[in-house]
Amino acid sequence: MARKKKNQLKMPAIIVGFLLILVGFVFSLMSLSDPVNNNSPLVHQENEDMTKQEFIDRLRPHAEELQEGYGILPSIIISQAALESNWGSSQLAHEYNNLFGIKAYGNQNKVNLETKEYVNEQWITIEGDFRVYHSWEDSMDDHTMLFVNGVDWNPQKYEAVLTAQNYQEAAEALQEDGYATDPGYADKVIEVIETYQLDQYD
Incomplete structure:
Protein backbone atom coordinates (compact mmCIF):
# COMPACT_ATOMS: atom_id res chain seq x y z
CA MET A 1 0.00 0.00 0.00
CA ALA A 2 2.75 2.45 1.04
CA ARG A 3 4.68 1.80 -2.21
CA LYS A 4 1.64 2.54 -4.34
CA LYS A 5 1.14 5.88 -2.53
CA LYS A 6 4.77 6.81 -3.13
CA ASN A 7 4.38 6.20 -6.88
CA GLN A 8 1.22 8.32 -6.93
CA LEU A 9 3.10 11.23 -5.34
CA LYS A 10 5.94 10.94 -7.88
CA MET A 11 3.59 11.30 -10.87
CA PRO A 12 2.35 14.88 -10.09
CA ALA A 13 5.95 15.99 -9.48
CA ILE A 14 6.99 14.64 -12.90
CA ILE A 15 4.03 16.39 -14.56
CA VAL A 16 4.84 19.71 -12.83
CA GLY A 17 8.48 19.39 -13.90
CA PHE A 18 7.43 18.70 -17.47
CA LEU A 19 5.09 21.72 -17.47
CA LEU A 20 7.88 23.99 -16.18
CA ILE A 21 10.19 22.81 -18.98
CA LEU A 22 7.40 23.41 -21.53
CA VAL A 23 6.77 26.96 -20.24
CA GLY A 24 10.50 27.71 -20.43
CA PHE A 25 10.63 26.41 -23.99
CA VAL A 26 7.66 28.59 -25.05
CA PHE A 27 9.27 31.71 -23.52
CA SER A 28 12.54 31.00 -25.32
CA LEU A 29 10.65 30.73 -28.62
CA MET A 30 8.91 34.04 -27.92
CA SER A 31 12.22 35.76 -27.27
CA LEU A 32 13.58 34.41 -30.57
CA SER A 33 10.64 35.90 -32.47
CA ASP A 34 10.89 39.24 -30.64
CA PRO A 35 10.94 42.05 -33.24
CA VAL A 36 13.80 43.76 -31.42
CA ASN A 37 16.36 41.18 -32.52
CA ASN A 38 19.23 42.07 -34.84
CA ASN A 39 17.58 40.48 -37.87
CA SER A 40 14.62 42.84 -37.78
CA PRO A 41 14.93 46.02 -39.86
CA LEU A 42 11.88 47.52 -38.17
CA VAL A 43 13.64 48.57 -34.97
CA HIS A 44 12.70 52.18 -34.21
CA GLN A 45 16.20 53.36 -33.44
CA GLU A 46 15.55 57.07 -33.55
CA ASN A 47 13.46 59.64 -31.70
CA GLU A 48 11.10 61.18 -34.23
CA ASP A 49 10.84 64.33 -32.06
CA MET A 50 14.55 65.18 -32.25
CA THR A 51 15.41 68.78 -33.04
Missing part, protein backbone atom coordinates in the same frame (compact mmCIF):
# COMPACT_ATOMS: atom_id res chain seq x y z
CA LYS A 52 16.94 69.74 -36.38
CA GLN A 53 20.33 70.25 -34.75
CA GLU A 54 20.10 66.85 -33.07
CA PHE A 55 19.31 65.34 -36.48
CA ILE A 56 22.38 67.05 -38.00
CA ASP A 57 24.60 65.92 -35.10
CA ARG A 58 23.25 62.38 -35.41
CA LEU A 59 24.18 62.08 -39.12
CA ARG A 60 27.37 64.14 -39.24
CA PRO A 61 29.93 61.54 -38.02
CA HIS A 62 28.90 58.89 -40.55
CA ALA A 63 28.51 61.49 -43.31
CA GLU A 64 32.13 62.52 -42.71
CA GLU A 65 33.23 58.87 -42.89
CA LEU A 66 31.47 58.53 -46.24
CA GLN A 67 33.21 61.64 -47.54
CA GLU A 68 36.55 60.20 -46.51
CA GLY A 69 35.79 56.91 -48.28
CA TYR A 70 33.96 58.07 -51.40
CA GLY A 71 34.17 61.86 -51.77
CA ILE A 72 30.48 62.65 -51.25
CA LEU A 73 30.03 65.96 -49.40
CA PRO A 74 28.52 65.65 -45.89
CA SER A 75 26.43 68.78 -46.54
CA ILE A 76 24.75 67.01 -49.46
CA ILE A 77 24.09 63.83 -47.48
CA ILE A 78 22.62 65.67 -44.50
CA SER A 79 20.55 68.17 -46.50
CA GLN A 80 19.08 65.46 -48.72
CA ALA A 81 18.26 63.34 -45.67
CA ALA A 82 16.58 66.35 -44.02
CA LEU A 83 14.48 67.10 -47.12
CA GLU A 84 13.56 63.51 -47.96
CA SER A 85 12.71 62.45 -44.39
CA ASN A 86 11.36 65.73 -42.96
CA TRP A 87 14.28 65.79 -40.53
CA GLY A 88 13.90 62.12 -39.61
CA SER A 89 10.21 62.34 -38.67
CA SER A 90 8.64 60.74 -41.76
CA GLN A 91 7.10 57.29 -41.45
CA LEU A 92 9.65 55.92 -43.92
CA ALA A 93 12.57 57.26 -41.87
CA HIS A 94 11.22 56.60 -38.38
CA GLU A 95 9.70 53.17 -38.91
CA TYR A 96 11.78 51.79 -41.78
CA ASN A 97 15.10 53.70 -41.43
CA ASN A 98 14.96 54.95 -45.04
CA LEU A 99 16.20 58.56 -44.95
CA PHE A 100 16.32 59.23 -48.69
CA GLY A 101 13.15 57.74 -50.16
CA ILE A 102 15.21 55.10 -51.97
CA LYS A 103 13.00 52.78 -53.99
CA ALA A 104 13.10 48.99 -53.72
CA TYR A 105 13.33 46.54 -56.61
CA GLY A 106 13.08 42.78 -56.95
CA ASN A 107 13.51 40.81 -53.73
CA GLN A 108 14.89 43.67 -51.66
CA ASN A 109 13.37 44.16 -48.21
CA LYS A 110 10.63 46.72 -48.83
CA VAL A 111 7.45 48.47 -47.75
CA ASN A 112 4.72 49.91 -49.98
CA LEU A 113 3.81 53.53 -49.17
CA GLU A 114 2.23 56.55 -50.84
CA THR A 115 4.54 59.25 -52.17
CA LYS A 116 4.27 62.47 -54.17
CA GLU A 117 6.04 62.87 -57.51
CA TYR A 118 6.16 65.72 -59.99
CA VAL A 119 4.85 64.44 -63.33
CA ASN A 120 3.76 66.48 -66.35
CA GLU A 121 4.19 69.75 -64.43
CA GLN A 122 1.96 68.73 -61.55
CA TRP A 123 2.26 66.90 -58.23
CA ILE A 124 0.56 63.52 -58.09
CA THR A 125 0.27 60.89 -55.34
CA ILE A 126 1.41 57.39 -56.24
CA GLU A 127 2.20 54.18 -54.37
CA GLY A 128 5.77 52.94 -54.40
CA ASP A 129 7.98 50.20 -52.95
CA PHE A 130 10.70 51.61 -50.70
CA ARG A 131 13.80 50.01 -49.21
CA VAL A 132 13.74 48.99 -45.54
CA TYR A 133 17.01 49.33 -43.60
CA HIS A 134 18.39 48.10 -40.27
CA SER A 135 19.66 51.57 -39.36
CA TRP A 136 20.08 55.12 -40.60
CA GLU A 137 23.75 54.36 -41.28
CA ASP A 138 22.72 51.55 -43.65
CA SER A 139 20.45 54.00 -45.45
CA MET A 140 23.29 56.52 -45.74
CA ASP A 141 25.61 53.82 -47.09
CA ASP A 142 23.11 52.81 -49.77
CA HIS A 143 22.54 56.46 -50.73
CA THR A 144 26.28 56.98 -51.20
CA MET A 145 26.70 53.75 -53.17
CA LEU A 146 23.98 54.92 -55.54
CA PHE A 147 26.26 57.84 -56.45
CA VAL A 148 29.34 55.60 -56.60
CA ASN A 149 27.83 52.78 -58.69
CA GLY A 150 25.12 54.63 -60.60
CA VAL A 151 22.29 52.54 -61.99
CA ASP A 152 22.24 49.37 -64.10
CA TRP A 153 21.74 51.24 -67.35
CA ASN A 154 24.26 54.02 -66.52
CA PRO A 155 27.02 53.40 -63.94
CA GLN A 156 28.24 57.02 -64.37
CA LYS A 157 24.81 58.58 -63.82
CA TYR A 158 25.76 60.45 -60.62
CA GLU A 159 29.49 60.86 -61.18
CA ALA A 160 29.15 64.66 -61.28
CA VAL A 161 27.75 64.64 -57.74
CA LEU A 162 30.90 62.92 -56.45
CA THR A 163 33.33 65.09 -58.42
CA ALA A 164 31.64 68.41 -57.58
CA GLN A 165 33.99 70.98 -56.03
CA ASN A 166 31.35 72.42 -53.71
CA TYR A 167 27.77 71.90 -52.53
CA GLN A 168 26.26 74.24 -55.15
CA GLU A 169 27.77 72.17 -57.97
CA ALA A 170 26.74 68.93 -56.29
CA ALA A 171 23.14 70.13 -55.81
CA GLU A 172 22.89 71.21 -59.45
CA ALA A 173 24.32 67.84 -60.53
CA LEU A 174 21.62 66.07 -58.49
CA GLN A 175 18.99 68.05 -60.36
CA GLU A 176 20.52 67.55 -63.80
CA ASP A 177 21.10 63.83 -63.26
CA GLY A 178 17.46 63.30 -62.37
CA TYR A 179 17.78 62.30 -58.72
CA ALA A 180 14.34 63.80 -57.91
CA THR A 181 11.30 64.78 -59.96
CA ASP A 182 10.91 68.09 -58.07
CA PRO A 183 12.00 70.91 -60.44
CA GLY A 184 13.13 73.01 -57.46
CA TYR A 185 15.14 70.23 -55.83
CA ALA A 186 18.60 71.79 -56.20
CA ASP A 187 17.42 75.09 -54.73
CA LYS A 188 15.88 73.29 -51.75
CA VAL A 189 19.06 71.30 -51.09
CA ILE A 190 21.14 74.51 -51.23
CA GLU A 191 18.68 76.37 -48.98
CA VAL A 192 18.92 73.70 -46.26
CA ILE A 193 22.74 73.70 -46.47
CA GLU A 194 22.99 77.48 -46.20
CA THR A 195 20.30 77.88 -43.52
CA TYR A 196 21.99 75.37 -41.22
CA GLN A 197 25.57 76.04 -42.38
CA LEU A 198 26.11 72.41 -43.29
CA ASP A 199 29.03 73.28 -45.59
CA GLN A 200 31.18 73.68 -42.43
CA TYR A 201 31.35 69.85 -42.38
CA ASP A 202 32.60 69.54 -45.99
Whole structure:
Protein backbone atom coordinates (compact mmCIF):
# COMPACT_ATOMS: atom_id res chain seq x y z
CA MET A 1 0.00 0.00 0.00
CA ALA A 2 2.75 2.45 1.04
CA ARG A 3 4.68 1.80 -2.21
CA LYS A 4 1.64 2.54 -4.34
CA LYS A 5 1.14 5.88 -2.53
CA LYS A 6 4.77 6.81 -3.13
CA ASN A 7 4.38 6.20 -6.88
CA GLN A 8 1.22 8.32 -6.93
CA LEU A 9 3.10 11.23 -5.34
CA LYS A 10 5.94 10.94 -7.88
CA MET A 11 3.59 11.30 -10.87
CA PRO A 12 2.35 14.88 -10.09
CA ALA A 13 5.95 15.99 -9.48
CA ILE A 14 6.99 14.64 -12.90
CA ILE A 15 4.03 16.39 -14.56
CA VAL A 16 4.84 19.71 -12.83
CA GLY A 17 8.48 19.39 -13.90
CA PHE A 18 7.43 18.70 -17.47
CA LEU A 19 5.09 21.72 -17.47
CA LEU A 20 7.88 23.99 -16.18
CA ILE A 21 10.19 22.81 -18.98
CA LEU A 22 7.40 23.41 -21.53
CA VAL A 23 6.77 26.96 -20.24
CA GLY A 24 10.50 27.71 -20.43
CA PHE A 25 10.63 26.41 -23.99
CA VAL A 26 7.66 28.59 -25.05
CA PHE A 27 9.27 31.71 -23.52
CA SER A 28 12.54 31.00 -25.32
CA LEU A 29 10.65 30.73 -28.62
CA MET A 30 8.91 34.04 -27.92
CA SER A 31 12.22 35.76 -27.27
CA LEU A 32 13.58 34.41 -30.57
CA SER A 33 10.64 35.90 -32.47
CA ASP A 34 10.89 39.24 -30.64
CA PRO A 35 10.94 42.05 -33.24
CA VAL A 36 13.80 43.76 -31.42
CA ASN A 37 16.36 41.18 -32.52
CA ASN A 38 19.23 42.07 -34.84
CA ASN A 39 17.58 40.48 -37.87
CA SER A 40 14.62 42.84 -37.78
CA PRO A 41 14.93 46.02 -39.86
CA LEU A 42 11.88 47.52 -38.17
CA VAL A 43 13.64 48.57 -34.97
CA HIS A 44 12.70 52.18 -34.21
CA GLN A 45 16.20 53.36 -33.44
CA GLU A 46 15.55 57.07 -33.55
CA ASN A 47 13.46 59.64 -31.70
CA GLU A 48 11.10 61.18 -34.23
CA ASP A 49 10.84 64.33 -32.06
CA MET A 50 14.55 65.18 -32.25
CA THR A 51 15.41 68.78 -33.04
CA LYS A 52 16.94 69.74 -36.38
CA GLN A 53 20.33 70.25 -34.75
CA GLU A 54 20.10 66.85 -33.07
CA PHE A 55 19.31 65.34 -36.48
CA ILE A 56 22.38 67.05 -38.00
CA ASP A 57 24.60 65.92 -35.10
CA ARG A 58 23.25 62.38 -35.41
CA LEU A 59 24.18 62.08 -39.12
CA ARG A 60 27.37 64.14 -39.24
CA PRO A 61 29.93 61.54 -38.02
CA HIS A 62 28.90 58.89 -40.55
CA ALA A 63 28.51 61.49 -43.31
CA GLU A 64 32.13 62.52 -42.71
CA GLU A 65 33.23 58.87 -42.89
CA LEU A 66 31.47 58.53 -46.24
CA GLN A 67 33.21 61.64 -47.54
CA GLU A 68 36.55 60.20 -46.51
CA GLY A 69 35.79 56.91 -48.28
CA TYR A 70 33.96 58.07 -51.40
CA GLY A 71 34.17 61.86 -51.77
CA ILE A 72 30.48 62.65 -51.25
CA LEU A 73 30.03 65.96 -49.40
CA PRO A 74 28.52 65.65 -45.89
CA SER A 75 26.43 68.78 -46.54
CA ILE A 76 24.75 67.01 -49.46
CA ILE A 77 24.09 63.83 -47.48
CA ILE A 78 22.62 65.67 -44.50
CA SER A 79 20.55 68.17 -46.50
CA GLN A 80 19.08 65.46 -48.72
CA ALA A 81 18.26 63.34 -45.67
CA ALA A 82 16.58 66.35 -44.02
CA LEU A 83 14.48 67.10 -47.12
CA GLU A 84 13.56 63.51 -47.96
CA SER A 85 12.71 62.45 -44.39
CA ASN A 86 11.36 65.73 -42.96
CA TRP A 87 14.28 65.79 -40.53
CA GLY A 88 13.90 62.12 -39.61
CA SER A 89 10.21 62.34 -38.67
CA SER A 90 8.64 60.74 -41.76
CA GLN A 91 7.10 57.29 -41.45
CA LEU A 92 9.65 55.92 -43.92
CA ALA A 93 12.57 57.26 -41.87
CA HIS A 94 11.22 56.60 -38.38
CA GLU A 95 9.70 53.17 -38.91
CA TYR A 96 11.78 51.79 -41.78
CA ASN A 97 15.10 53.70 -41.43
CA ASN A 98 14.96 54.95 -45.04
CA LEU A 99 16.20 58.56 -44.95
CA PHE A 100 16.32 59.23 -48.69
CA GLY A 101 13.15 57.74 -50.16
CA ILE A 102 15.21 55.10 -51.97
CA LYS A 103 13.00 52.78 -53.99
CA ALA A 104 13.10 48.99 -53.72
CA TYR A 105 13.33 46.54 -56.61
CA GLY A 106 13.08 42.78 -56.95
CA ASN A 107 13.51 40.81 -53.73
CA GLN A 108 14.89 43.67 -51.66
CA ASN A 109 13.37 44.16 -48.21
CA LYS A 110 10.63 46.72 -48.83
CA VAL A 111 7.45 48.47 -47.75
CA ASN A 112 4.72 49.91 -49.98
CA LEU A 113 3.81 53.53 -49.17
CA GLU A 114 2.23 56.55 -50.84
CA THR A 115 4.54 59.25 -52.17
CA LYS A 116 4.27 62.47 -54.17
CA GLU A 117 6.04 62.87 -57.51
CA TYR A 118 6.16 65.72 -59.99
CA VAL A 119 4.85 64.44 -63.33
CA ASN A 120 3.76 66.48 -66.35
CA GLU A 121 4.19 69.75 -64.43
CA GLN A 122 1.96 68.73 -61.55
CA TRP A 123 2.26 66.90 -58.23
CA ILE A 124 0.56 63.52 -58.09
CA THR A 125 0.27 60.89 -55.34
CA ILE A 126 1.41 57.39 -56.24
CA GLU A 127 2.20 54.18 -54.37
CA GLY A 128 5.77 52.94 -54.40
CA ASP A 129 7.98 50.20 -52.95
CA PHE A 130 10.70 51.61 -50.70
CA ARG A 131 13.80 50.01 -49.21
CA VAL A 132 13.74 48.99 -45.54
CA TYR A 133 17.01 49.33 -43.60
CA HIS A 134 18.39 48.10 -40.27
CA SER A 135 19.66 51.57 -39.36
CA TRP A 136 20.08 55.12 -40.60
CA GLU A 137 23.75 54.36 -41.28
CA ASP A 138 22.72 51.55 -43.65
CA SER A 139 20.45 54.00 -45.45
CA MET A 140 23.29 56.52 -45.74
CA ASP A 141 25.61 53.82 -47.09
CA ASP A 142 23.11 52.81 -49.77
CA HIS A 143 22.54 56.46 -50.73
CA THR A 144 26.28 56.98 -51.20
CA MET A 145 26.70 53.75 -53.17
CA LEU A 146 23.98 54.92 -55.54
CA PHE A 147 26.26 57.84 -56.45
CA VAL A 148 29.34 55.60 -56.60
CA ASN A 149 27.83 52.78 -58.69
CA GLY A 150 25.12 54.63 -60.60
CA VAL A 151 22.29 52.54 -61.99
CA ASP A 152 22.24 49.37 -64.10
CA TRP A 153 21.74 51.24 -67.35
CA ASN A 154 24.26 54.02 -66.52
CA PRO A 155 27.02 53.40 -63.94
CA GLN A 156 28.24 57.02 -64.37
CA LYS A 157 24.81 58.58 -63.82
CA TYR A 158 25.76 60.45 -60.62
CA GLU A 159 29.49 60.86 -61.18
CA ALA A 160 29.15 64.66 -61.28
CA VAL A 161 27.75 64.64 -57.74
CA LEU A 162 30.90 62.92 -56.45
CA THR A 163 33.33 65.09 -58.42
CA ALA A 164 31.64 68.41 -57.58
CA GLN A 165 33.99 70.98 -56.03
CA ASN A 166 31.35 72.42 -53.71
CA TYR A 167 27.77 71.90 -52.53
CA GLN A 168 26.26 74.24 -55.15
CA GLU A 169 27.77 72.17 -57.97
CA ALA A 170 26.74 68.93 -56.29
CA ALA A 171 23.14 70.13 -55.81
CA GLU A 172 22.89 71.21 -59.45
CA ALA A 173 24.32 67.84 -60.53
CA LEU A 174 21.62 66.07 -58.49
CA GLN A 175 18.99 68.05 -60.36
CA GLU A 176 20.52 67.55 -63.80
CA ASP A 177 21.10 63.83 -63.26
CA GLY A 178 17.46 63.30 -62.37
CA TYR A 179 17.78 62.30 -58.72
CA ALA A 180 14.34 63.80 -57.91
CA THR A 181 11.30 64.78 -59.96
CA ASP A 182 10.91 68.09 -58.07
CA PRO A 183 12.00 70.91 -60.44
CA GLY A 184 13.13 73.01 -57.46
CA TYR A 185 15.14 70.23 -55.83
CA ALA A 186 18.60 71.79 -56.20
CA ASP A 187 17.42 75.09 -54.73
CA LYS A 188 15.88 73.29 -51.75
CA VAL A 189 19.06 71.30 -51.09
CA ILE A 190 21.14 74.51 -51.23
CA GLU A 191 18.68 76.37 -48.98
CA VAL A 192 18.92 73.70 -46.26
CA ILE A 193 22.74 73.70 -46.47
CA GLU A 194 22.99 77.48 -46.20
CA THR A 195 20.30 77.88 -43.52
CA TYR A 196 21.99 75.37 -41.22
CA GLN A 197 25.57 76.04 -42.38
CA LEU A 198 26.11 72.41 -43.29
CA ASP A 199 29.03 73.28 -45.59
CA GLN A 200 31.18 73.68 -42.43
CA TYR A 201 31.35 69.85 -42.38
CA ASP A 202 32.60 69.54 -45.99
